[in-house]
Amino acid sequence: MKENNLWKVIYEDYIPDHEPLREALFTLGNGYVATRAAAEECAAGDIHYLGTYMAGGYNRARSEVSGRIVENEDLVNWPNWLPLSFRHDDGNWFKIDDVELLFYRQELDMYGGIMMRSMRFREKDGKESTLVARRFVNMKNRHLAGIEWTLTPENWSGKIQIRSALDGTVINSGVLRYRDLSSIHLQPLEVGQFEDDTIYLRVQANQSKTRMVQAARTRIYKNGKAVSVESDFFKKVGYVANIFTLECEEKRPLTIEKIVSVFSSRDRAITEPVLEARDALSEAGRFSELLKAHSQSWAELWYRCDIDIKDGDQTQMILRLHIFHILQTASINTIGLDVGVPARGWHGEAYRGHIFWDELFVFPFLNFQLPELARSLLMYRYHRLPAARRAAKAAGYKGAMFPWQSGSNGREESQVVHLNPQSGNWDPDNTYLQRHVGVAIAYNIYQYYEATRDIEFLMAYGAEMMFEIARFWSSIAVFNDKRGRFEIHGVVGPDEFHTEYPDSEKSGLNNNAYTNVMAVWVLRTALDFVDLLSDTRKRELFAELKIDDDEIERWQQISRKMYVPFMENGIISQFEGYDNLKELDFEHYKKKYGDIQRLDRILKAEGDSPNRYKVSKQADVLMLFYLLSADEMEALFRRMGYHFDRSTIPETVKYYIDRSSHGSTLSRLVFSWVFSRTDREESYQVFKESLKSDFEDIQGGTTAEGIHLGAMAGTVDMIQRCYTGLEIRGGILWLNPRLPKEIKGFNMRIRYRGHWIWLHFTQHRVEVSFESGRSPQIQIGFIDKVYELGEGDCKEFLL
Structure with a gap:
């Protein structure tokens, strides 16, 4: 890579x-497809793996696993609209892997949202050609x-054929460990032709019955003018193609344009x-016209969302790549769609396109850049509130x-069993016990409201979700008479390596500290939300949800008497009984x-289990320091009747980092965040390392199955919030920057409560400028002083 x-x-x-890695990193999308x-x-x-994915385009299939039938819901690999090739007379169709490459260059232009391949190649008969291929997925028209x-x-003339096709015979086979499962999701319905140069394909997902139609118009140009060519129509079940025949002349470029439209029954x-x-195709202009509008839409997104950072290496480029993939997964085109934030983007079939807690790491960026999009994505959870109640x-x-x-309707989509590639065995999967996903949803609701003051959302949707999540925690908490405290049993924390106690036949752990706190x-x-509601809305909601004073009092009691386990050394215990586990000889396994990184698979393949050891896949206790400031931690522990000693934070961080295998891309990200408070150099x-997790595929093949959106967004948030000290506290937007010495400065915009605010940071000063707009004044806190700023104001702070 250069x-x-x-x-x-x-x-x-x-x-x-x-190629598998590059195909994922260079994926093009627009929030819809x-x-x-x-x-x-x-x-x-x-x-190669040809994959086209529609936001929220799921389908279920049944498979026989370990002697029983299981049902999984997959993100469908929809028809491949890419097929385009040529051949001489009736020879072999061109493929890059069948020719001798004399020159090759592939580039992703993130600002314009376009991918290009340039190559010069020699075929077996000595014919040399140059091919420049450009591609976009339209951000303007989804x-x-x-x-x-x-x-x-370059050195030949003669007759060629060009084939342009739509292929609905594709299957889901992009993840090796899923290939023993049912992989056929598409049912071909119809193929046809609108004009001599325009074909279409209609398919249906065989369980969900979601239909997709793709149409392709292919035209050929010489010297900028369309040429008349001989056209043949070819079709078979699930596949349709145009085959054009024409003459080529040496050194005379030929331009082929394939414009595709995609619609579904979900539209x-x-x-x-x-x-x-x-x-849509009849109204679409030429490639260059569509590209111009597409690139303008990207320019508008970058004006809102770019972080212009001064760093001496690849940080800027990779940071933009991460923003690029966030915006391809969720963009303006996503607003109004019934979709959530998939952990692996719409970039591959890993995790089956499901929505996890990873959205926790994506929302902070969206809240400050595209709050209208953040609201739409929160509605994905609201629409599945009935399913969560039933569960x-x-x-x-x-x-x-x-x-x-x-996935589609909010039922639990976690697998019952999980293939261990290390052993080849199907092991029970108890990760569904990670009830803390509700915490993530509640946290996202709160953070969105704080960034926007969208009281209409809070009244109509947010408070209802928050209350119902609170009721769940109230009902799962049990009172321990001996301790005089409430406890939570039978759950799994963010770590994931620990799902039960050693030699226990019962799944789940007791008093996971992150979950309890x-x-x-x-x-x-x-x-707090109760106090924000109007009297009318409070009366309506309480009547609808059957919340009474006794329940509110129970919330008060639990929030003041929750049990938190500590080890003898004073460090918060990951869960009750964690300190009784064995230490693992990390050096031996290295x-x-x-x-x-995946010590769980290694240990299980050896007939052992991570449940027996003090070893973590990723941050668990330390997630508390990621989500909560030291002030918030101190306030929460004081509320519960515990003394929280801030001086133990560095010791706690070191203890758990020393026992982590970093088996998740989120792991280093969280550690970097918590390090920022004690050791900026180590944090950076x-x-x-976290920044390069997908770019260099440090997990050895996982990125090819789909990028890790949470980790990508988290690195952006490290710059946006962590190193700037940007937080909302007490209705004030605070800044307390502590830039690592490697970052000389950076610029960014944020949207905060109706204001567009331009921020410029250097090692020595901060400049805050308010763009014009009809918004009331707001309070900005800098280190320990509060200022009022409004439309057109600019303020400089010296560090």
């Missing part, structure tokens, strides 16, 4: 083994995408997807118990296996 432009990612070599960066001329196989090929014969304001796809009731609880993995945070915040070094 990088010479901070808006571009550039590769100047073609390495087949690297996304397509991996596979070569247009290639088929799925060991090197239903359109385009490919442009410029083919130049609003349509009559029928086939008709909409046809009409709580079925488990014997009250309120709403949101699933660890969520954050349950108190939820209850306290719910009580020497034996090298990469020990860990941040740099």
Whole structure:
């Protein structure tokens, strides 16, 4: 990889083994549909994987696993709209893997939202050609995408055929460990032709019955003018193609434009997807016209969302790559869609496109950049509130118990069993016991409200969700007479390695510290929300939810009498009984296996279990320091009747970092955040490692299955909030910057309570400017003083 432009990612070599990673990193999307960066001329196989994914486009299938039938819901690999190739006379169709490459360059232009491949190649008969391929997925019109090929014969002339196709015979096979499961999700319905140059394909997901229509218009140009060519129509079940025949001349470039429209039965304001796809193409201009509007939409997004950082290495480029993928997963086009924030983006089939707690790491960025989008994504959870209520009731609880993995309708989508690649065995999967996903949802609601003061959202939706999540924690908490405190049993914390006690046949752990403390945070915040409601809305909600004074009093009691386990050394215990576990010989396993990030799989393959050891996949206790400031921690512990000693934070951080295998991309991110309070130099070094987790695929093959959106967004938030000290406290927007010495300065914009605020940071000063707009004045706190600023105001602070 060679990088010479901070808006571009550039590769100047073609390495087949690297294609899966590059196909994920160069994925193009617009918040509605996304397509991996596979070569247009290639088929799925060991090197390439053709994947097109629609936001929220799920389907369920049944498989036989370990002698029983299990049902999984997958993010569907929808028809491949990319196929484009050529051949001489009736020879072999061109594929990049079948020719000798004389020159190759692939680049992702993040500012314009376009991918380009440039190559010169020699075929087996000595014919040399130059091909420049450009591609976009339209950010302006979410239903359109385009490919442009410029083919130049370098030492030959003659007749060629061009094939442009739509392929609905694709299956879900992008994740190796899922390949023993059912993978056929598409049912072909219809193929056809609108005009000589326009074809269409209609398919249906075989369980959800969601329909998708793709239509493709392919035209050929010489010297900027359309040329008349011989056209043949080819079709078979689930596949349709145009085959054009024409003459080529040496050194005379030929331009092929393929414009595609995509519609589904999930779309609003349509009559029928086939008709909409046809009409969209009939109105679409040429590739260059569509690209201009598309790039303008990206420019507008970058004006809002860019962080212009002064750093001497790749930090700027990779940071923009992360913002790019956030905006391709969730953009303006996502607003109004019934979709959430998928942990792996719409970039691949890992985690089946499900929604986890990873959204916790994405919302802080969206709250300050695209608050209208953050609100829409929160509505995904609100629409699944009835399902969460049903789940709580079925488990014997009250309120709403949101699933660890969520898909189409909000039921629990976690697997019953999980394939261990290390042993080849299917192991029971108890990760669904991570009830703390409800904490993440409540935290996102609170953070959104604080950033926007969207009282209408709070009244109509936010408070109801918060109250129902609080009721769940109230009902799952049990009172221990001996301790005189409430406890929470049978859960799994963020760590994930520990799902039960050693030699126990019962799943779950007792008093996971993160879960217990954050349950108190939820209850306290719910009580605060009660005071924010108008008398009318409070009366309505309490009547609808059957909340009475006794229940409110129970919330008060639990929030003041929750049990938190501590070890003998005074450090917060990850869960009750954690200090009784064995220490693990990390060096032994590093020497034996090298990469020990997934120690759980290694230990299970050896007939052992991580449940027996003090070892973590990722931050658990330390998530408290990620989400809560030291002041908030102190206040919460004081509320519960505990003394919180701030001086123990560095010791607590070191204790758990020494026992982590970093088996999640979120791990280093959280550690970097908590280090920022005690050791900025170490924090920045860990941040740099986290920054490259997907770019360099440090987990060895996982990025190819889909980027890690939470980790990407978290690195952006490290700059946006962590190093700036940006937080909302007491209705005031506080800044308390502590930049690592490697960062000379940076600029960014945020949207805060109706204001667009421009922020400029250096090692020595901070400049805050309010763009014009009809918004009331707000309070800005800098270190320990509060100032009032409003429309057009500018203030400089010296460090």
